[in-house]
Amino acid sequence: MKKKLNFKNFSIYFDQYLFISITLLSIMGLFFLYSASQEDLNTVIKQSIFVGFGLMLMFTVSQLDPDFYKMSSGLFLVFSIVLIFITMLFGKEINGAKRWLDVGFFTLQTSEIVKIALPIFLASYLYNKPLPISLNHTFKTLILISFIFFLVYRQPDLGTGLVVFMAGIYILFLAGLSWKFIFTSFGLIVLSLPFLWNNFLQPFQRQRILTFLDPSSDPYGSSWNITQSKIAIGSGGMSGKGYQEGSQAHLNFLPEAETDFIFAVIAEEFGFVGVCILLSIFFFILLRCLYLAFNARDRFCRLTIGGLSLIFASTLFINLGMVVGIIPVVGMPLPFISKGGSSLLSFYIAFGIIISMATHKKLMQK
Amino acid sequence: MINLEERVVEKKSFFNRLLIVYLFFALIFIFFLQRTYSLQVSEFNNYELAAIENKTKEVLVQPIRGIIYDRNGNILVNNVPSYDLIIKPWQISNIDNFIKEISSFIDLKQGEIDFVIENFKQKSRYNRELILKKGLTKVEIARFEVRSFKFPSAFIDERYSRKNKYPQLFSHAIGYVGGVSNDQLSTILEDQSLNQDETIFRYSNGFLIGKTGIENTYDKILRGLFGKKIYEVDARGKLLRETDFIKPIDGDSLFTSLDLDSHKVAFEKMNNRRGAVVAIEIESGSIVTYLSTPSFSSNDISNGMSSNAFNALLKDANKPFFDRAAQGRYSPASTIKPAIGLFGLDEGLIDWSFSIDDPGYFILPEDQRVYRGWRKGGHGIVDLNKAMIVSSNTYFFSLAYQSDIDDLIKHLSNFGFGRNVCLDCFNPGIGLLPTPEWKMNNLNFGWFKGDTVNLGVGQGYFSATPMQLAYYASMIANKGSHKRLTLVENQVPKILENLPVNKIQNSDWEKLHLSMIGVIDDPQGTAKSLKDLKTYTVAAKSGTVELVSTETKEDYRIIRENEGNRDHAIIIAFGPMPEPKYAVSVIIENGESGGSVAGPVAIAVLNSLIEK
Numbered sequence: 001m002k003k004k005l006n007f008k009n010f011s012i013y014f015d016q017y018l019f020i021s022i023t024l025l026s027i028m029g030l031f032f033l034y035s036a037s038q039e040d041l042n043t044v045i046k047q048s049i050f051v052g053f054g055l056m057l058m059f060t061v062s063q064l065d066p067d068f069y070k071m072s073s074g075l076f077l078v079f080s081i082v083l084i085f086i087t088m089l090f091g092k093e094i095n096g097a098k099r100w101l102d103v104g105f106f107t108l109q110t111s112e113i114v115k116i117a118l119p120i121f122l123a124s125y126l127y128n129k130p131l132p133i134s135l136n137h138t139f140k141t142l143i144l145i146s147f148i149f150f151l152v153y154r155q156p157d158l159g160t161g162l163v164v165f166m167a168g169i170y171i172l173f174l175a176g177l178s179w180k181f182i183f184t185s186f187g188l189i190v191l192s193l194p195f196l197w198n199n200f201l202q203p204f205q206r207q208r209i210l211t212f213l214d215p216s217s218d219p220y221g222s223s224w225n226i227t228q229s230k231i232a233i234g235s236g237g238m239s240g241k242g243y244q245e246g247s248q249a250h251l252n253f254l255p256e257a258e259t260d261f262i263f264a265v266i267a268e269e270f271g272f273v274g275v276c277i278l279l280s281i282f283f284f285i286l287l288r289c290l291y292l293a294f295n296a297r298d299r300f301c302r303l304t305i306g307g308l309s310l311i312f313a314s315t316l317f318i319n320l321g322m323v324v325g326i327i328p329v330v331g332m333p334l335p336f337i338s339k340g341g342s343s344l345l346s347f348y349i350a351f352g353i354i355i356s357m358a359t360h361k362k363l364m365q366k
Numbered sequence: 367m368i369n370l371e372e373r374v375v376e377k378k379s380f381f382n383r384l385l386i387v388y389l390f391f392a393l394i395f396i397f398f399l400q401r402t403y404s405l406q407v408s409e410f411n412n413y414e415l416a417a418i419e420n421k422t423k424e425v426l427v428q429p430i431r432g433i434i435y436d437r438n439g440n441i442l443v444n445n446v447p448s449y450d451l452i453i454k455p456w457q458i459s460n461i462d463n464f465i466k467e468i469s470s471f472i473d474l475k476q477g478e479i480d481f482v483i484e485n486f487k488q489k490s491r492y493n494r495e496l497i498l499k500k501g502l503t504k505v506e507i508a509r510f511e512v513r514s515f516k517f518p519s520a521f522i523d524e525r526y527s528r529k530n531k532y533p534q535l536f537s538h539a540i541g542y543v544g545g546v547s548n549d550q551l552s553t554i555l556e557d558q559s560l561n562q563d564e565t566i567f568r569y570s571n572g573f574l575i576g577k578t579g580i581e582n583t584y585d586k587i588l589r590g591l592f593g594k595k596i597y598e599v600d601a602r603g604k605l606l607r608e609t610d611f612i613k614p615i616d617g618d619s620l621f622t623s624l625d626l627d628s629h630k631v632a633f634e635k636m637n638n639r640r641g642a643v644v645a646i647e648i649e650s651g652s653i654v655t656y657l658s659t660p661s662f663s664s665n666d667i668s669n670g671m672s673s674n675a676f677n678a679l680l681k682d683a684n685k686p687f688f689d690r691a692a693q694g695r696y697s698p699a700s701t702i703k704p705a706i707g708l709f710g711l712d713e714g715l716i717d718w719s720f721s722i723d724d725p726g727y728f729i730l731p732e733d734q735r736v737y738r739g740w741r742k743g744g745h746g747i748v749d750l751n752k753a754m755i756v757s758s759n760t761y762f763f764s765l766a767y768q769s770d771i772d773d774l775i776k777h778l779s780n781f782g783f784g785r786n787v788c789l790d791c792f793n794p795g796i797g798l799l800p801t802p803e804w805k806m807n808n809l810n811f812g813w814f815k816g817d818t819v820n821l822g823v824g825q826g827y828f829s830a831t832p833m834q835l836a837y838y839a840s841m842i843a844n845k846g847s848h849k850r851l852t853l854v855e856n857q858v859p860k861i862l863e864n865l866p867v868n869k870i871q872n873s874d875w876e877k878l879h880l881s882m883i884g885v886i887d888d889p890q891g892t893a894k895s896l897k898d899l900k901t902y903t904v905a906a907k908s909g910t911v912e913l914v915s916t917e918t919k920e921d922y923r924i925i926r927e928n929e930g931n932r933d934h935a936i937i938i939a940f941g942p943m944p945e946p947k948y949a950v951s952v953i954i955e956n957g958e959s960g961g962s963v964a965g966p967v968a969i970a971v972l973n974s975l976i977e978k
């Protein structure tokens with residue numbers, strides 16, 4: 001139930017279902033991270049600061065009226081694009097990638113902001129367009145999406161770039177993209193796949209996809225991560241090896257155990273039972289979002305809740321799919337669980353906005 | 367702005383589209399769950415095993431080779447500990463300082479320092495030990511021990527070397543050990559279903575395998591079984607802790623039939639001349655003496671020697687590596703005569719009273735070719751007994767002349783010629799028992815009657831190893847039956863061989879023995895000089911292997927200027943008669959006289975075996 005608690009002079013906007021389940025996930029995440037980081041208290045303390053800050057951020061963001069977001073969405077988008085340009089110029093380079101901006105107390109991954117700003121902007125752009133969305137609007141939207149995707153992709157960050165791209169497409173689709181356009185462009189994309197493969201993907205990305213298709217071709221190269229991750233998950237069995245008992249994680253066989261592959265640590269230590277419990281919380285959050293989207297006050301709110309929740313779902317499934325080897329390795333965190341700053345905060349903000357969209361009611365629908 | 371009707375349509379369209387995407391995600395979700403279920407539940411066993419394999423590292427632990435004894439329980443080969451200074455690189459922060467401190471009281475060679483510095487980083491990263499110095503002296507051990515509290519990251523450990531206590535005496539019989547090829551190693555480890563892996567060595571020289579001799583033929587018994595230490599490792603292969611230790615099983619001791627004292631005697635008597643001595647315990651068929659000279663130090667080969675010294679051994683004209691006892695090929699010469707005589711008796715060609723006039727030569731009726739005896743003018747009227755004692759060539763030429771070549775070859779083969787007579791010797795030679803087929807195939811000539819005549823005095827193409835000659839002597843001593851030769855009892859099944867006979871009686875054997883006793887004891891005997899070297903009766907037959915055929919003594923005097931042209935001296939003997947216990951064969955290359963040169967060695971060996 002969405003709630004609007006009325007006090008004397010002001011109201012508090014709050015959704016206890018989302019708030020409790022997200023808080024629960026975050027606490028579980030800290031607990032898992034302690035084991036995945038090999039009992040490194042520093043990591044956990046730093047993460048719990050982010051979690052605390054994130055929860056406050058979520059609460060704060062949810063107090064603002066949807067109209068505020070609708071009105072200032074253009075400003076947000078411009079701001080986030082400027083940030084990406086600043087990153088390009090002054091960013092911190094790690095492993096050949098310039099994705100981070102040093103803002104003193106932590107490094108900001110600027111693409112995480114545009115990941116939220118873009119769908120909100122598109123929702124505010126499309127909420128009053130007649131159905132189906134005209135070709136003119138479709139192309140304008142697509143050009144904007146592609147432009148931002150290209151900026152992120154150049155950092156290079158294919159994973160986040162794809163999520164940004166998907167975020168835009170979700171809004172466009174939900175807003176009523178014409179089916180004719182969908183089928184035509186789908187056909188064109190399939191036809192142009194070989195061209196994309198040859199001209200658009202880096203050799204290492206092609207290699208990743210190839211080894212994904214045939215993991216045995218390269219047991220200690222690119223697919224080492226997937227192999228070790230599968231061993232970690234598989235060896236967890238039904239009930240797991242026990243907290244802090246995962247040998248794959250604790251003897252460093254598992255790569256990126258604190259970030260991208262933290263799910264493998266959980267699966268190793270808590271088994272299939274643990275996996276099911278964790279996933280049911282995620283599943284509950286998604287169902288709640290679906291409910292909230294259906295009951296949103298207007299088209300803008302619907303689109304925003306739908307788009308943001310689908311970004312959440314996409315991130316979740318890309319991470320899970322990667323960890324069990326269904327899809328190739330792309331850097332993608334497990335929301336609310338993986339160690340991280342910007343990506344973690346971006347989801348608190350996203351859910352803050354979702355709660356804002358769901359709880360602010362108007363007597364008359366516009 | 368859109369109107370109300372459109373708004374309803376829009377809402378419916380939104381719901382449908384959101385549901386489509388959600389359904390799509392639900393499908394992925396189900397697929398993901400199914401995938402996780404198959405990993406964690408269906409294939410759990412495989413992945414559990416993979417996780418255990420990941421974190422487990424087996425390190426082999428080398429077993430110690432078994433000790434080799436002689437037949438009286440004397441240790442011949444054992445393992446001698448040396449003390450090595452070993453360091454734990456992962457506990458040392460600055461290796462240069464560490465070496466500086468150590469070298470202030472232990473003398474380190476530049477090579478040793480370089481080796482450690484070169485390997486330090488890698489060994490340190492993986493928690494592996496490193497040997498700083500091998501073979502510490504007692505003084506160095508003491509110097510280190512009093513300072514050991516300052517060096518918790520270093521310790522002294524025992525490593526072994528394989529040592530033969532009598533390195534010259536058994537170089538061929540027992541042989542030596544050496545490094546293992548990768549193929550050999552994987553075969554050895556496969557026997558234990560182990561993989562080639564890192565190994566904790568207990569020998570300074572690492573993996574060892576028997577290269578020659580008993581060390582080789584009984585390698586499997588001697589080497590024992592590898593143990594293993596099982597460690598938990600991290601992804602980088604760093605050893606974290608020992609989880610299990612399966613101890614190695616050291617090799618079994620080997621009790622050989624070799625006799626230390628007789629080896630000492632034989633070695634001393636051979637005095638580094640080229641040749642071989644083989645002695646056999648007749649009843650058991652056990653080889654008690656197995657010596658090839660000149661010899662070399664098997665310890666130098668086993669434990670490393672300079673390449674200069676090794677090349678000098680290889681190039682030595684006397685070929686010390688060559689195992690003359692088991693592989694040398696020598697014409698049996700006159701030592702074959704007892705077998706030819708037996709053949710004549712068995713085939714009914716002669717009996718003990720049959721005699722001929724020996725003019726000192728035999729003329730082959732076919733082509734009038736002359737075959738000479740060793741004594742000008744001959745030996746007069748000779749029967750078999752006298753022909754044995756004085757070693758009349760003419761008698762045996764004419765006997766061989768009457769023989770069927772195929773039957774004769776079969777007869778000689780029954781005495782062990784042309785085949786392997788030893789069950790557990792390393793790489794035994796078989797000499798050459800020529801047959802008409804062999805001659806046709808190899809020399810492209812038919813068999814001449816003259817070839818058969820030559821066979822009658824053990825010359826021509828016919829050759830045998832000292833081992834075969836000893837076996838042959840022992841079979842005569844045992845009256846036609848014998849066990850195949852062995853070096854270690856109870857490890858190989860005994861094989862008894864019998865000489866198939868038609869007419870030969872026990873009395874024939876006794877008379878043959880008497881005639882062989884006459885070779886030493888008769889005033890006319892070819893080995894009469896040996897008579898006083900012993901206190902019991904010995905039967906023998908001497909021989910002189912002609913390397914260059916000469917018409918006259920004058921001619922021989924000329925060719926003997928070159929040592930390599932001189933005749934080989936050869937003798938077979940057994941005793942004490944009438945119940946012989948040991949048989950012996952001695953060959954001395956270019957020693958010239960079987961009786962007086964090879965004879966004393968044979969008697970000395972028999973003395974050491976019998977007079978115990």
